[in-house]
Amino acid sequence: MTVSFILNGEDVSANVRSIDRLSDILRDVFGLVGLRSDCRCGRCGRCFVFLDGRLVPSCIVPAFSVRGREIITIEGFAQTEEYRDIAEGFKAAGVETCGFCEAPKILALADLLERTSRPSPREILAQISAVPCRCTDPDAIVKAAQAVIERRARRIYRRAGQ
Amino acid sequence: MLASEIHFPKDLAEALELIRRPGILVFAGGTGILREQGGRGISLPGEVLFVREIPELRRTSLTERFLEIGAAVTLSELIELGETALPPLLAEAARGIGTTALRNLATIGGNVASRERFMDCWPALACLDGLVEFRDRGGATWMNANRLLGEDGKPAIPEGGLITRLRVPIERWDAYLLRKVGPSDFPAPETAVFAFAARAEKGILAEARIAFAGETALRSRSLESSMIGRGLPLSAREAATIAEGYKSLSAPLPEGLALQFGVLVEGALGLLSR
Numbered sequence: 001m002t003v004s005f006i007l008n009g010e011d012v013s014a015n016v017r018s019i020d021r022l023s024d025i026l027r028d029v030f031g032l033v034g035l036r037s038d039c040r041c042g043r044c045g046r047c048f049v050f051l052d053g054r055l056v057p058s059c060i061v062p063a064f065s066v067r068g069r070e071i072i073t074i075e076g077f078a079q080t081e082e083y084r085d086i087a088e089g090f091k092a093a094g095v096e097t098c099g100f101c102e103a104p105k106i107l108a109l110a111d112l113l114e115r116t117s118r119p120s121p122r123e124i125l126a127q128i129s130a131v132p133c134r135c136t137d138p139d140a141i142v143k144a145a146q147a148v149i150e151r152r153a154r155r156i157y158r159r160a161g162q
Numbered sequence: 163m164l165a166s167e168i169h170f171p172k173d174l175a176e177a178l179e180l181i182r183r184p185g186i187l188v189f190a191g192g193t194g195i196l197r198e199q200g201g202r203g204i205s206l207p208g209e210v211l212f213v214r215e216i217p218e219l220r221r222t223s224l225t226e227r228f229l230e231i232g233a234a235v236t237l238s239e240l241i242e243l244g245e246t247a248l249p250p251l252l253a254e255a256a257r258g259i260g261t262t263a264l265r266n267l268a269t270i271g272g273n274v275a276s277r278e279r280f281m282d283c284w285p286a287l288a289c290l291d292g293l294v295e296f297r298d299r300g301g302a303t304w305m306n307a308n309r310l311l312g313e314d315g316k317p318a319i320p321e322g323g324l325i326t327r328l329r330v331p332i333e334r335w336d337a338y339l340l341r342k343v344g345p346s347d348f349p350a351p352e353t354a355v356f357a358f359a360a361r362a363e364k365g366i367l368a369e370a371r372i373a374f375a376g377e378t379a380l381r382s383r384s385l386e387s388s389m390i391g392r393g394l395p396l397s398a399r400e401a402a403t404i405a406e407g408y409k410s411l412s413a414p415l416p417e418g419l420a421l422q423f424g425v426l427v428e429g430a431l432g433l434l435s436r
Binding site: 001017018019020021024039040041042043045048051054055056057059060061062064065067108111112126127129130 | 165166167168170189192193196197198199200201202203204205206210212214238260261262263264266267347348
């Protein structure tokens with residue numbers, strides 16, 4: 001069947017089968033290799049995308065179910081100011097994540113900041129735990145997230161002042 | 163792996179026509195189905211009824227007396243209703259399920275519909291006297307969540323219908339407790355949820371409910387009745403007597419779960435003993 005949806009801001013269509021996972025379609029058909037499809041059971045977080053603005057593990061989303069919906073992958077999110085806030089906040093805090101978990105951790109944090117402007121350390125840890133990779137000290141992630149929050153607040157404040 | 167025919171009903175009436183087909187699988191969030199499948203492709207039966215987009219199943223409404231939730235409302239959307247609308251016991255149950263990302267997919271209807279085991283929301287719904295609406299072409303039937311507990315302690319979900327709504331009474335509860343035990347990211351045989359709710363009137367215990375569920379469920383109306391009418395706080399002796407009754411009730415559980423259930427019952431009774 002042909003499924004049409006919005007992918008990183010563009011209208012696209014793909015021929016999908018009922019057996020196809022969204023993560024596989026995004027990688028194999030659209031070449032979006034910033035996500036991985038490792039566990040295939042929604043556990044590792046490496047396949048995170050935004051589906052209609054909500055963070056989801058795309059490996060447990062059937063491709064047929066996204067018709068008419070909007071998907072943003074890390075490639076699309078990387079074009080936004082919110083991404084730059086997080087990437088620069090991580091850098092400023094000296095956080096170096098591994099190649100496996102950087103993209104999902106950025107998306108997970110972006111999702112949290114979308115819902116909560118000033119999350120508590122506990123909320124940050126709970127959110128980041130959706131990407132169970134031990135490459136980075138969780139306390140460092142919390143500090144980085146707080147740096148991101150400040151950076152984001154300054155940007156929004158500057159914009160409001162203009 | 164064979165391809166399935168996917169049906170996208172535009173409304174409830176169309177879905178109720180399609181659900182009569184033998185072997186058709188109702189699919190909303192799909193987390194319960196797909197988390198069990200680790201291979202490259204998804205394995206689904208010959209026909210799938212995709213109900214997530216049906217407007218009637220996506221609505222929530224709140225009156226003074228109850229909260230009504232469409233079956234395809236996700237757990238995240240449920241939590242976002244906030245404490246003014248959502249009973250805390252149900253909110254805690256929903257928050258304890260998976261990660262935010264998983265809760266963005268999983269639906270309340272799917273959580274209740276599991277035939278293999280009780281999922282996390284059932285104990286809360288049972289304590290709150292929640293109702294579940296089943297619909298087929300013949301009409302709608304509201305069932306108390308407690309009637310989804312079979313005599314063998316396993317889920318007893320009616321065949322052939324579609325879960326369309328849940329209705330949760332809005333009532334005052336003076337004490338409540340919800341705890342999940344065992345592995346929490348994936349349901350395992352040792353995973354279970356304990357729910358307790360109680361209400362007092364003029365220093366007397368007017369309502370007390372305890373439900374515990376995983377692969378099997380425990381709920382005893384007679385033990386709950388034995389608590390009602392007692393003055394608060396409960397004495398240590400009263401609490402010990404009630405706890406002993408629940409210990410007998412937990413005999414069919416595996417030893418580890420029975421022990422945890424006992425501790426949780428004592429914790430709940432402790433809330434009534436202060």
